[in-house]
Amino acid sequence: MLLIGLTGSIGMGKSETAKMFSRLGVPVYDADAAVHALYAKGGAAVAPMADAFPHVIVDGAVDRQALSRAVLGLPDEMKKLEAIVHPLVGNAQLEFLKDAKAAGHEAVLLDIPLLYETGGENRVDVVVVVSAPFHIQEQRVLARPNMDMAKFAAIHAKQVPDAEKRRRADFVIDTDKGLEHAFEAVKAVVAALKGREGKVLAARLL
Numbered sequence: 001m002l003l004i005g006l007t008g009s010i011g012m013g014k015s016e017t018a019k020m021f022s023r024l025g026v027p028v029y030d031a032d033a034a035v036h037a038l039y040a041k042g043g044a045a046v047a048p049m050a051d052a053f054p055h056v057i058v059d060g061a062v063d064r065q066a067l068s069r070a071v072l073g074l075p076d077e078m079k080k081l082e083a084i085v086h087p088l089v090g091n092a093q094l095e096f097l098k099d100a101k102a103a104g105h106e107a108v109l110l111d112i113p114l115l116y117e118t119g120g121e122n123r124v125d126v127v128v129v130v131s132a133p134f135h136i137q138e139q140r141v142l143a144r145p146n147m148d149m150a151k152f153a154a155i156h157a158k159q160v161p162d163a164e165k166r167r168r169a170d171f172v173i174d175t176d177k178g179l180e181h182a183f184e185a186v187k188a189v190v191a192a193l194k195g196r197e198g199k200v201l202a203a204r205l206l
Contacts, residue, residue, distance in 0.1 A: 001100065002107035002193060003123070007115035008130030009159045010152070011141035013175030013182070017130045018111040020186040027100045028109045034092040035085060039064060048084045053077075065146060072154055086118075107193060116160040116168065128189060129169035131162055132176040 004026070008014040015032075022028045038045035039062035049067075050057045056066040071077040093110065100108045109128075112120050121127050132140075141152045166172050171189045175182050 001097070001105060003097075003125045004107055004109045004193070005115050005120060005124035005127045006109050006111045006130065007113060007120075007127065007165065009137065009162050009165070010113075010155050011137040012130045012132050012162070013140075013173075014111065014113065014130045016179065017128075017173050017175065017182060017186060018109060020183050021109045021190070023183075024187065024190050026107055026109050026190065027096075027103075027105055028111055029093055029096045030111045031089060031093075031113060032111070034089050038062075038085065038088050038092070039067075044088050045085060052080055052084060068151075072151070114159070116165060117158070121168070126170045126193065127168065128171045128173060129165045130173045130175055131166055132174065134162070136176045137162075 004021075006014060006018055006021070008017075015030075018028050018030065035045075037043055039049075040046075041060040043061070046057065046060065046062060049062050053067060053070050056063050056070055058066070067081070071081050097108065110120075110124060112118075115121055115124075115127065138152070141147055141155075142149065171192070173182055173185045173189070
């Protein structure tokens with residue numbers, strides 16, 4: 001089964017691009033959605049988060065805004081958070097892959113915002129980067145609720161630069177030319193990857 005890693009900096013249009021792969025029949029694992037489920041009431045992250053960051057638990061769930069304030073710009077607190085969340089997200093991803101393989105899918109898409117930042121490119125066969133010019137990215141991000149320039153700058157500083165992501169990618173989807181243009185690019189990627197599974201598996205065996 002071919003593992004396609006989808007990534008891109010904040011505000012680049014990655015979520016919309018992932019939906020396009022789904023429209024073409026490629027199962028999508030959404031890392032952000034997995035985290036939301038872990039943080040929701042009854043989620044597996046709530047109990048350990050209550051021990052590590054008790055003030056971020058509201059009505060039995062993790063308040064993401066409070067959590068963001070608790071860790072943003074604090075490396076030690078961020079490491080504590082990652083030590084809790086990353087193993088849980090990894091387990092969710094493994095379950096997704098098992099289900100997709102059992103269903104006979106030839107390829108799946110792993111939507112992972114911090115793919116390069118966490119070394120995730122070594123765990124996928126192909127990397128697709130979603131990209132747009134900085135001024136477009138800035139407009140999109142600042143239009144989000146509870147976002148300001150300082151918060152955007154802090155998030156942006158933690159991410160691998162867009163130019164480097166583009167350089168390291170196997171495919172780049174530009175999202176500043178409209179949804180139809182992006183969808184045509186996604187269709188071209190899916191077409192290019194048809195039949196790649198066998199070649200990838202053969203390469204792994206060498």
